[in-house]
Amino acid sequence: MEKITTVTGTAAPLRRSNVDTDQIIPAVFLKRVTKTGFDDALFYAWRQDPDFVLNRPEYQGVKVLIAGPDFGTGSSREHAVWALRDFGFDVVISSRFGDIFRGNSGKQGLLAAQVAYEDVERLWEVVEADPGIAVTVDLVERTVTVGSLKVPFEIDDYTRWRLLEGLDDIGLTLRDEAAIAEFESHRESWRPKTLPIREPAESGSL
Amino acid sequence: MNATSTNAAPAEDAVPATERPRTLAEKVWNAHLVAKGEDGTPDLIYIDLHLVHEVTSPQAFDGLRMAGRPVRRPDLTIATEDHNTPTLDIDKPIADLTSRTQIETLRRNAAEFGIRLHSLGDKEQGIVHVVGPQLGLTQPGITVVCGDSHTSTHGAFGAMAFGIGTSEVEHVLATQTLPLKPFKTMAINVEGTLRPGVTAKDIILAVIAKIGTGGGQGYVLEYRGSAIRALSMDGRMTICNMSIEAGARAGMVAPDATTYAYLEGRDHAPSGADWDAAVAYWKTLATDEGAEFDAEVFIDADTLEPFVTWGTNPGQGVSLSDTVPDPASIDDQHERAAAERALEYMALEPGTPLKDIAVDAVFMGSCTNSRIEDLRAFASIIKGKQKADGVRVMVVPGSARVRLEAEAEGLDKVFTDFGAEWRFAGCSMCLGMNPDQLAPGERCASTSNRNFEGRQGKGGRTHLVSPLVAAATAIRGTLSSPWDLQAEGEER
Numbered sequence: 001m002e003k004i005t006t007v008t009g010t011a012a013p014l015r016r017s018n019v020d021t022d023q024i025i026p027a028v029f030l031k032r033v034t035k036t037g038f039d040d041a042l043f044y045a046w047r048q049d050p051d052f053v054l055n056r057p058e059y060q061g062v063k064v065l066i067a068g069p070d071f072g073t074g075s076s077r078e079h080a081v082w083a084l085r086d087f088g089f090d091v092v093i094s095s096r097f098g099d100i101f102r103g104n105s106g107k108q109g110l111l112a113a114q115v116a117y118e119d120v121e122r123l124w125e126v127v128e129a130d131p132g133i134a135v136t137v138d139l140v141e142r143t144v145t146v147g148s149l150k151v152p153f154e155i156d157d158y159t160r161w162r163l164l165e166g167l168d169d170i171g172l173t174l175r176d177e178a179a180i181a182e183f184e185s186h187r188e189s190w191r192p193k194t195l196p197i198r199e200p201a202e203s204g205s206l
Numbered sequence: 207m208n209a210t211s212t213n214a215a216p217a218e219d220a221v222p223a224t225e226r227p228r229t230l231a232e233k234v235w236n237a238h239l240v241a242k243g244e245d246g247t248p249d250l251i252y253i254d255l256h257l258v259h260e261v262t263s264p265q266a267f268d269g270l271r272m273a274g275r276p277v278r279r280p281d282l283t284i285a286t287e288d289h290n291t292p293t294l295d296i297d298k299p300i301a302d303l304t305s306r307t308q309i310e311t312l313r314r315n316a317a318e319f320g321i322r323l324h325s326l327g328d329k330e331q332g333i334v335h336v337v338g339p340q341l342g343l344t345q346p347g348i349t350v351v352c353g354d355s356h357t358s359t360h361g362a363f364g365a366m367a368f369g370i371g372t373s374e375v376e377h378v379l380a381t382q383t384l385p386l387k388p389f390k391t392m393a394i395n396v397e398g399t400l401r402p403g404v405t406a407k408d409i410i411l412a413v414i415a416k417i418g419t420g421g422g423q424g425y426v427l428e429y430r431g432s433a434i435r436a437l438s439m440d441g442r443m444t445i446c447n448m449s450i451e452a453g454a455r456a457g458m459v460a461p462d463a464t465t466y467a468y469l470e471g472r473d474h475a476p477s478g479a480d481w482d483a484a485v486a487y488w489k490t491l492a493t494d495e496g497a498e499f500d501a502e503v504f505i506d507a508d509t510l511e512p513f514v515t516w517g518t519n520p521g522q523g524v525s526l527s528d529t530v531p532d533p534a535s536i537d538d539q540h541e542r543a544a545a546e547r548a549l550e551y552m553a554l555e556p557g558t559p560l561k562d563i564a565v566d567a568v569f570m571g572s573c574t575n576s577r578i579e580d581l582r583a584f585a586s587i588i589k590g591k592q593k594a595d596g597v598r599v600m601v602v603p604g605s606a607r608v609r610l611e612a613e614a615e616g617l618d619k620v621f622t623d624f625g626a627e628w629r630f631a632g633c634s635m636c637l638g639m640n641p642d643q644l645a646p647g648e649r650c651a652s653t654s655n656r657n658f659e660g661r662q663g664k665g666g667r668t669h670l671v672s673p674l675v676a677a678a679t680a681i682r683g684t685l686s687s688p689w690d691l692q693a694e695g696e697e698r
Binding site: 023045099108157187197198 | 240241243246247248250252254255261262264265268273275278280281282283284289290302304305307308311322342343344345348353354355369370371372373374376377380381382383385387419420423424450453454455473474475476480481483484487519540541543544547637638639656658659660661664
């Protein structure tokens, strides 16, 4: 994963709340077995509308999405994060994120910046008044700056550290391999196991 | 979150942590601590059971291959095909090429990494959240994850169960652990007795309407109270299943005699002395007297009515006897804007009685409501009747086993005599990624869990309901509950 410290680019305002992951990427696009190539699928249904914000000429090439509350609720599909990344987004700003979506973002280097709702509204106003304006998201300072407006954002310390360092989660965990093996050594024997396969006691019971 | 009360944090370590009363969620969490996080780092939590399906796993297996990592515990991992599998002609090659590729990829990955897989046509195939419990793999006090947000279902057994993304799927395959921050806890107290015709589905739809789709974010919900204790395991699974629709990653019910009776004798449940040891442990899991929750919600079961959603998020629900709300009457500006959009998408007018809404389709299935009791409940209402003209009715069992069980009881005949389609097991019309989909503009009463725009097919309109409401709706052609059938019978 690449290190992130600051992101500077233009932003698109998405004035909608409760943007669930089915809206970010409909299930029909989840059949692929790759991690890339999902840019066309992003907001597929909404993008059929020529007036949808991401179709408008003034919002081409944006890197920051500024959305209403409860962004990324619903399904666990990480494809939602991949689609946002593939489309070119480095940052999503919202006043509240779905838990799984926020976790998935942190794993894929998409910065999910939680900003107070009043500040989201101020960001929308500034960006809508001047769509080409540069927005700077500073992960070190945890701030979003656009023109003369500077607002703070929240992100948990651990995710921030991993994004700043570009660290791989699995590699980090495997440093604790001894602790995992130790834990396994006194796990109760009756805890469920999928293997070997046990057949039904009475084969005729179905 | 004005519907909940937030308790003050307990006094800092006034009592040693080991003696402080604990919640069910805390106990399960603490029993799975591999390493305690320090200075803001997350805890490392051991995962007892990892469920895998075709949609969220291919990129995870790819990641393992690229890093040259094995699956650490194939014996704690099980895979099934469910999301994009067809529910007809299952003996033929899957017609949709990308679906077929994804299924074939899972089969190759399972073979390469030594993972147990139940493929289409196998008698243990089915929706991942139906398969785990029926095999006896889902047990109290364990941790369960799956690349699917409805993993919360397994919390019905007193397990800590939650959905994860594909990166986390890879992480669990490689390490059998996950780095996680502790959740906050919320008690959902449901006291009283449900009236006949009111079910577990109505409880959870009412909970979501009360706390909202974001109300549970960051929490594990524990469903408590006399109405929960009175539910069967199938009912408890329906409730825990939709915890995610309230924004919570996990929902739990403390194990009790109902739980043990469900598990005893199942293929992978403990037996003999192991059974006794397991039950003795399970009995220690219930939330201690005096344990504090971070938030509490109260629902009165006595007055609950059959519930239905009118909008495009699961929090947009009301009693079936109610009318479509007027967005103008909603104070919160986001809720109001969301309601306006929802009514436009759903093609509904404020003030319309829900019961006047005619449907084109009824879907009986999904990980929320496709277990044998759900099928029995649906059958009990439609038996000997005919479906409404022009309404398409699909009944889709949650697993091949449920299908066989239903057929052994003759339920399949009840469904087909009624005019319903009786399908093979899978996620089917819940999520619009297999052939079972709504056409644009079609309206459906669905026992599934999400009424998002396009969820059941592009342009499809979903009303979430219980199996009993689905059955009564299939008979009358308009959103209805068994109470309406009764009233109709009395009028005659």
